Amino acid sequence: MVIGIPKEIKTEENRVSATPAGVEILKKSGHLVLVEKNAGTGSGFEDETYADVGAEIVDTSREIFTRSEMILRVKEPQPSEYDLLGARQIYFSYLHLAASKELTQALITAGSINIAYETVQNSDGRLPLLTPMSEIAGPMAVQEGAKYLEMAQGGHGVLLGGVPGVDPGTVVILGGGVVGINAAKTACGLGAKVYVLDVDLDRLRYLSDVMPSNCFVLMSSPATIRELITRADVVVGAVLVPGSRTPILVYREMLQTIKTGAVLVDVSIDQGGCFESSKETTHAEPTYTVDGVVHYGVSNMPGAVPKTSTVALTNATLPYVLEIANKGWRRAMKENLEIRRGANVVKGEVTYEGVAEALNLQHTPIEQLL
Numbered sequence: 001m002v003i004g005i006p007k008e009i010k011t012e013e014n015r016v017s018a019t020p021a022g023v024e025i026l027k028k029s030g031h032l033v034l035v036e037k038n039a040g041t042g043s044g045f046e047d048e049t050y051a052d053v054g055a056e057i058v059d060t061s062r063e064i065f066t067r068s069e070m071i072l073r074v075k076e077p078q079p080s081e082y083d084l085l086g087a088r089q090i091y092f093s094y095l096h097l098a099a100s101k102e103l104t105q106a107l108i109t110a111g112s113i114n115i116a117y118e119t120v121q122n123s124d125g126r127l128p129l130l131t132p133m134s135e136i137a138g139p140m141a142v143q144e145g146a147k148y149l150e151m152a153q154g155g156h157g158v159l160l161g162g163v164p165g166v167d168p169g170t171v172v173i174l175g176g177g178v179v180g181i182n183a184a185k186t187a188c189g190l191g192a193k194v195y196v197l198d199v200d201l202d203r204l205r206y207l208s209d210v211m212p213s214n215c216f217v218l219m220s221s222p223a224t225i226r227e228l229i230t231r232a233d234v235v236v237g238a239v240l241v242p243g244s245r246t247p248i249l250v251y252r253e254m255l256q257t258i259k260t261g262a263v264l265v266d267v268s269i270d271q272g273g274c275f276e277s278s279k280e281t282t283h284a285e286p287t288y289t290v291d292g293v294v295h296y297g298v299s300n301m302p303g304a305v306p307k308t309s310t311v312a313l314t315n316a317t318l319p320y321v322l323e324i325a326n327k328g329w330r331r332a333m334k335e336n337l338e339i340r341r342g343a344n345v346v347k348g349e350v351t352y353e354g355v356a357e358a359l360n361l362q363h364t365p366i367e368q369l370l
Contacts, residue, residue: 001031001032001069001070001325001326001328002031002032002034002067002068002069002070003026003031003032003033003034003068003069003070003072003321003325004033004034004036004058004064004065004067004068004070004071004072005017005018005023005033005034005035005036005039005055005064005072005073006036006039006061006064006065006071006073007036007037007038007039007061008039008042008073008074008075008303009061009078009080009081010075010076010078010300010303011282011283011284012282012283012284012300012303012304013042013074013075013300013303014042014043014303014304014306015042015043015074015300015302015303015306015309015310015313016039016040016042016043016045016074016306016310017072017073017074017093017313017314017317018033018072018314018317018318018321019040019043019045019310019311019314020040020045020049020050020052020053020055021053021314022314022318022321023035023050023053023054023055024053024054025318025322026318026321026322026325027053027054027055029322029325029326031325032056033050033054033055033056034055034056034058034063034064034067034068035047035050035055035056035057035058036057036058036059036060036061036064037057037058037059040310042306043306043307043309043310044306044307045310061081061084062084065081065084065085065086065089066084066086068089069088069089069090070089070090070091070092070321070324070325071089071090071091071092071093072092072093072317072321073091073092073093074093074094074300074303074313075093075094075300076093076094076095076096076097076100076103077091077103077106077107079102079106082106082109082110085106085107085110085112086110086112087110087111087112087347088112088113089110089112089113090112090113090114090115090324090329091107091112091113091114091115092115092117092317092320092321092324093116093117094116094117094118094133094270095107095114095116095117095118095344096116096118096270096271096299097116097243097344097345097352097355097359098243098244098245098271098272098354098355098358098359099245099270099271099272099358101359101361104345104350104355104359104361107344107345108345108348108349108350109348111347111348112345113329113343113346113347114343114344114345114346115324115329115339115342115343115344116243116342116344116352117129117130117317117342118130118242118243118270119242119243119341119342119344119352119354120320120338120339120341120342121242121338121341121342122338123337127178127242128316128338129313129316129317129320129342130178130240131178131316132309132312132313132315132316133302133309133312133313134177134178134179134182135178135182135312136301136302136305136308136309136312137179137182137267137301137302138178138179138180138181138182138183138184138185138186138236138238138267139182139183139185139186140301140302140304140305141179141183141236141238141265141267141301142160142171142183142186142187142190142234142236142265143186144263144265144286144296144298144301145160145171145233145234145236145263145265145296146159146160146190146234148263148287148294148296149169149233149234149261149262149263151261153287153294154261154287154289154294155261155262155263155294156233156259156260156261156262157261158233160187160190160191160192160233160234161190161191161192162191162192167193168190168191168192168193168214169192169193169233169234170192170193170194170195170231170232170233170234171183171184171187171192171193171194171195171232171233171234171235171236172194172195172197172228172229172231172232172234172235172236173187173194173195173196173197173235173236173238174197174220174225174235174236174237174238174239174249174250174274175196175197175198175237175238175239175240175268175274176196176197176198176200176203176204176207176217176238177198177203177238177240179236179238179240179267180196180198180236180238181196181207181210181211183236183238183267184196184207184211184215185211187234188211188212188214188215191214192214192233192234193214193216194211194214194215194216195215195216195217195218195228196211196215196216196217196218197217197218197219197220197224197225197228198217198219198220199219199220201219204217204218204219220249222249225249225250226254226257229250229254229257229258230257230258230259232258232259232262233259233262233263234262234263234264234265235250235258235262235263235264235265235275236265236267237249237250237264237265237266237267237268237269237273237274237275237278238267238268239268239274240268240271241271241354242354243344243352243353243354243355244271244354244355244357244358245271245272245354245358246268246271246272246273246274247274248273248274248275248276249274249275250264250274250275250276250277251276252276252277252290252291255277255290255291255292255293256291258291258293259293260292260293261292261293261294262293262294263293263294263295263296264277264278264293264294264295264296265296266278266295266296266297267301269297269298269299270299272358273297275295277290277291277293277295278295278297279295279297280297280298280299281295281296281297281298281299282298283298283300283303283304286298320338320339320342323336323339324339330370333366333370334370340366340367340370343366346366346369347369349362349364349368349369350362350363350364351363351364351365351366351369353365
């Protein structure tokens with residue numbers, strides 16, 4: 001199979017979809033790998049390194065899209081690329097379609113086979129291709145929250161860890177999944193007072209066993225959220241419903257009860273966000289203020305640490321890339337339920353129920369197309 005690795009063009013996205021080590025494995029399996037010029041530079045991988053392991057360096061993304069049977073990407077196609085997608089082409093990346101009807105319609109029109117990293121799911125419910133980026137986004141959420149608490153950054157001037165004789169800051173984390181637990185570890189390590197809320201009692205029992213004494217786990221409810229956000233210096237939105245739009249947990253009118261200069265970090269912004277006042281931002285302009293509350297809504301947070309993120313992502317995606325490339329998408333989906341669950345839009349049909357439901361579109365089970 002011809003596998004294309006185009007350069008990421010989303011604002012301030014420095015990751016690349018495969019390391020040279022990953023490309024070498026694809027080549028040894030008999031596949032031709034095209035890498036766009038400078039695609040890996042932001043992650044510390046120069047063109048020569050890819051060429052040394054057998055990749056063909058290509059000058060333009062248009063040539064990548066024209067020649068490739070599978071496009072391997074970190075992020076979703078951008079509007080300038082919609083007309084480059086081919087009807088027989090596999091596009092494998094993070095897609096987050098439930099938050100974008102425009103993108104979903106573009107993929108329907110293209111007729112391509114679109115497989116989303118974030119909905120590849122194994123039998124015990126884990127999301128193996130989302131996990132490594134969530135493990136990065138969790139700590140980053142607390143780092144960014146701590147940064148924007150600084151008065152010079154628009155915050156109200158609280159040090160999360162406090163100092164002897166001074167209370168530490170309070171961090172409220174909505175969601176106890178991979179993002180939530182990693183955010184909590186970082187916040188606890190800084191010395192903050194940390195609350196983690198979740199609706200899964202078994203998850204709360206687990207968190208209660210493994211987290212340190214400055215972490216308090218609570219069953220999530222509207223009343224609990226309303227109470228805790230009044231105390232919070234940082235609120236981290238770490239809610240995930242795989243493939244579907246994130247539910248709103250903090251409404252606009254609730255901002256009036258939050259401390260002026262507190263920080264809301266919405267990690268779930270990729271899926272629409274769990275704060276009603278959230279909007280997508282970029283690394284270049286990461287924050288804005290609503291009713292005195294600082295909002296951080298960068299949708300590709302791990303893109304700020306690409307040297308870590310690219311390696312972690314390749315480690316997770318490569319086995320799936322190999323299986324799709326070796327077998328073709330139909331056979332791979334028939335034989336591997338995890339890949340089948342990754343199918344979001346295939347041959348002009350919305351094949352992921354959560355996306356269809358979020359966007360009020362017709363759902364066609366992927367099994368009907370296999």
